[in-house]
Amino acid sequence: MSLLLLIEQVLNGLQFGIMLFLMAAGLTLIFGVMGLINLAHGSLYMVGAFCAAAVAAATGSFLLGLVAALAGAAIAGALVELVVIRRLYDKDHLDQVLATFALILIFSEGTRWIFGSFPLFLNVPEFLSGPVTLPGGIEYPLYRLTLIVVGLLVALGLWLLISRTRLGVQIRAGENDREMIAALGIDIAKLYTIVFALGAALAGLAGALVGAIQSVQVGMGEPVLILAFVVIVIGGIGSIKGALVGAILVGLTDTLGGIFLPELLKLVLDPSTATSVGSSLASMAIYILMAAVLILRPAGLFGARA
Amino acid sequence: MKFTTMAAAAALAIGLTSAQAEPVKVGMITTLSGGGAGLGIDVRDGFMLAVKQAGNPDLEVVIEDDQRKPDIAVQLADKMVQSEKVDVLTGIIWSNLAMAVVPAVTAQGKFYLSPNAGPSALAGKGCHPNYFNVAWQNDNLHEAAGAYANFEGFKNSFILAPNYPAGKDALTGYKRMYQGDVAGELYTKLGQTDYAAELAQIRASGADSVYFFLPGGMGISFLKQYKDSGIDLPVVGPAFSFDQGILQAVGDAALGVKNTSQWSKDIEAPANKAFVEAFQAEYGRLPSLYASQGFDTANLLLSAMAKADVKDADAFRAALEEADFASTRGNFKFGPNHHPIQDIYVREVIKEGDVYTNKIIGKALTSHADAYWSECSM
Numbered sequence: 001m002s003l004l005l006l007i008e009q010v011l012n013g014l015q016f017g018i019m020l021f022l023m024a025a026g027l028t029l030i031f032g033v034m035g036l037i038n039l040a041h042g043s044l045y046m047v048g049a050f051c052a053a054a055v056a057a058a059t060g061s062f063l064l065g066l067v068a069a070l071a072g073a074a075i076a077g078a079l080v081e082l083v084v085i086r087r088l089y090d091k092d093h094l095d096q097v098l099a100t101f102a103l104i105l106i107f108s109e110g111t112r113w114i115f116g117s118f119p120l121f122l123n124v125p126e127f128l129s130g131p132v133t134l135p136g137g138i139e140y141p142l143y144r145l146t147l148i149v150v151g152l153l154v155a156l157g158l159w160l161l162i163s164r165t166r167l168g169v170q171i172r173a174g175e176n177d178r179e180m181i182a183a184l185g186i187d188i189a190k191l192y193t194i195v196f197a198l199g200a201a202l203a204g205l206a207g208a209l210v211g212a213i214q215s216v217q218v219g220m221g222e223p224v225l226i227l228a229f230v231v232i233v234i235g236g237i238g239s240i241k242g243a244l245v246g247a248i249l250v251g252l253t254d255t256l257g258g259i260f261l262p263e264l265l266k267l268v269l270d271p272s273t274a275t276s277v278g279s280s281l282a283s284m285a286i287y288i289l290m291a292a293v294l295i296l297r298p299a300g301l302f303g304a305r306a
Numbered sequence: 307m308k309f310t311t312m313a314a315a316a317a318l319a320i321g322l323t324s325a326q327a328e329p330v331k332v333g334m335i336t337t338l339s340g341g342g343a344g345l346g347i348d349v350r351d352g353f354m355l356a357v358k359q360a361g362n363p364d365l366e367v368v369i370e371d372d373q374r375k376p377d378i379a380v381q382l383a384d385k386m387v388q389s390e391k392v393d394v395l396t397g398i399i400w401s402n403l404a405m406a407v408v409p410a411v412t413a414q415g416k417f418y419l420s421p422n423a424g425p426s427a428l429a430g431k432g433c434h435p436n437y438f439n440v441a442w443q444n445d446n447l448h449e450a451a452g453a454y455a456n457f458e459g460f461k462n463s464f465i466l467a468p469n470y471p472a473g474k475d476a477l478t479g480y481k482r483m484y485q486g487d488v489a490g491e492l493y494t495k496l497g498q499t500d501y502a503a504e505l506a507q508i509r510a511s512g513a514d515s516v517y518f519f520l521p522g523g524m525g526i527s528f529l530k531q532y533k534d535s536g537i538d539l540p541v542v543g544p545a546f547s548f549d550q551g552i553l554q555a556v557g558d559a560a561l562g563v564k565n566t567s568q569w570s571k572d573i574e575a576p577a578n579k580a581f582v583e584a585f586q587a588e589y590g591r592l593p594s595l596y597a598s599q600g601f602d603t604a605n606l607l608l609s610a611m612a613k614a615d616v617k618d619a620d621a622f623r624a625a626l627e628e629a630d631f632a633s634t635r636g637n638f639k640f641g642p643n644h645h646p647i648q649d650i651y652v653r654e655v656i657k658e659g660d661v662y663t664n665k666i667i668g669k670a671l672t673s674h675a676d677a678y679w680s681e682c683s684m
Contacts, residue, residue, distance in 0.1 A: 005510045012502035117343040119555035131536035141534045160528035214499040219340045279493045
């Protein structure tokens with residue numbers, strides 16, 4: 001195992017983690033501010049990818065596709081908040097889970113009804129395709145590097161939004177005491193719609209960015225959703241910083257575990273057993289990480305409340 | 307989602323044309339929603355096209371969606387056997403679902419005709435007189451790819467597949483025929499969509515070729531990322547990552563890739579030409595190998611119905627064994643374990659106008675049977 005391969009794999013883990021962060025940020029924001037468990041977050045990721053694929057196919061422009069993904073997911077998120085989610089805030093978590101699970105089914109079948117059952121085409125734009133050579137001679141796909149940069153910029157933007165703007169103050173206040181900020185004259189209903197649409201837009205952006213190198217198909221959001229939940233549990237529910245750290249931890253654990261566990265086991269087992277046991281262990285690695293974090297810090301790494 | 311189709315109800319007025327008066331009820335359990343829906347829809351559409359063409363009023367088909375979940379498939383099978391009283395079951399796409407359903411229904415005396423999944427466990431020791439596979443045994447297309455790798459002179463292949471039974475069958479099948487060395491062997495997570503880590507390993511392995519079995523969306527992701535990674539090694543795969551349904555989503559990244567299949571739309575059999583034309587006319591798209599498998603399954607069933615009464619299981623089984631129908635594959639018959647003996651081709655992905663599709667460039671294996679038939683005693 002050469003150093004170059006190791007660095008490349010760390011970059012891969014970082015890129016995976018950053019994309020998870022875009023999903024987890026919205027999820028943790030919505031949970032932190034509104035106390036809502038939104039299982040349909042993965043559907044908004046899918047909506048973003050389908051909007052991007054449809055618009056990119058119609059206009060030939062990937063960037064317009066990205067704009068469409070942001071707008072489409074934000075609009076879908078706002079509509080869902082106004083029509084369904086609004087009725088769920090005072091209900092317990094089980095009702096929220098049931099209702100948002102129903103939304104997953106509605107979104108999936110709705111998407112299939114509009115776009116058909118076959119995956120859509122969305123490709124990396126010409127100017128971002130192919131590999132670049134990094135210092136040290138590592139060949140790395142330019143698009144994945146771009147994903148890392150975009151994700152970090154979004155993280156920075158979110159941090160500025162939350163810590164430096166009036167909306168951010170309201171969001172933080174809403175996390176602490178929602179009755180009080182309502183009493184102070186802030187339109188809490190509008191705030192919730194905005195936060196939900198913001199979270200949805202982030203998910204849609206992630207869907208579109210990842211859709212270009214993966215497949216744009218019905219049900220693409222659910223596997224990511226599960227990982228995003230793992231991320232926010234590790235990071236601490238409601239914490240954006242926790243989501244970023246948790247996402248990168250999960251990304252690195254998943255990527256590096258998949259490579260090193262089989263290699264490590266080869267020292268003690270024969271190769272084919274090592275490969276199969278190693279890959280099984282690797283798929284458990286992030287859940288073991290989650291369990292370990294929960295034992296040491298039950299509220300997650302940056303969680304405010306238990 | 308449920309539709310009960312009385313095949314060509316209008317034809318009832320004409321009266322019974324077939325010698326057998328006993329109607330046959332078929333239960334189709336297949337994947338019609340969620341991520342794997344494209345495959346099930348193609349099997350269903352191919353099957354129903356043959357049913358419609360036959361216009362046999364004695365054939366009734368009940369279709370249900372298994373959502374790609376083994377527990378739901380088992381429930382549906384119970385319902386079809388107990389309350390719908392079907393005589394024949396068919397439709398399952400995925401090997402893990404087939405393993406959950408097939409042994410139970412054949413043990414109850416029903417016939418099962420597989421239009422897709424062919425797990426090795428059901429071809430060898432677990433074979434059953436009432437189980438017929440009309441598609442392939444899981445290893446077959448991979449064996450053909452191994453044979454093709456020898457033909458191309460690959461000496462050091464990197465091979466990968468998802469970590470589940472059909473993935474293991476795939477790499478076993480490839481290695482059964484392939485004579486070179488293995489530069490690396492990876493089992494990825496089922497449903498994984500990011501292959502950056504695997505691609506880095508391929509790049510570092512010094513392989514001279516790559517063989518992958520990643521059906522459906524996994525294959526789309528892999529091919530797009532492979533192209534973007536700048537790795538310049540020849541890739542070979544089975545047809546499952548290059549079928550008509552997903553090629554359009556892969557786009558240019560698939561062009562020129564060789565893949566192995568028992569069916570292609572340019573097989574020179576009259577039945578195949580007629581099938582491709584009829585399918586396009588009926589559904590407005592090109593058929594995939596899954597559609598051809600559904601079509602062949604229905605025609606096999608219809609051929610047996612013309613010869614025997616389904617209530618007479620021994621006679622009906624003998625009629626199925628004859629495989630007396632015009633297959634879209636041309637050369638087709640059953641081996642002793644009721645799995646196909648057929649030719650397997652090498653295809654290349656090309657672009658016809660705006661549509662990505664496959665053309666045959668050679669035959670990898672002729673009259674190929676699976677490796678497990680000798681373990682089957684029935």
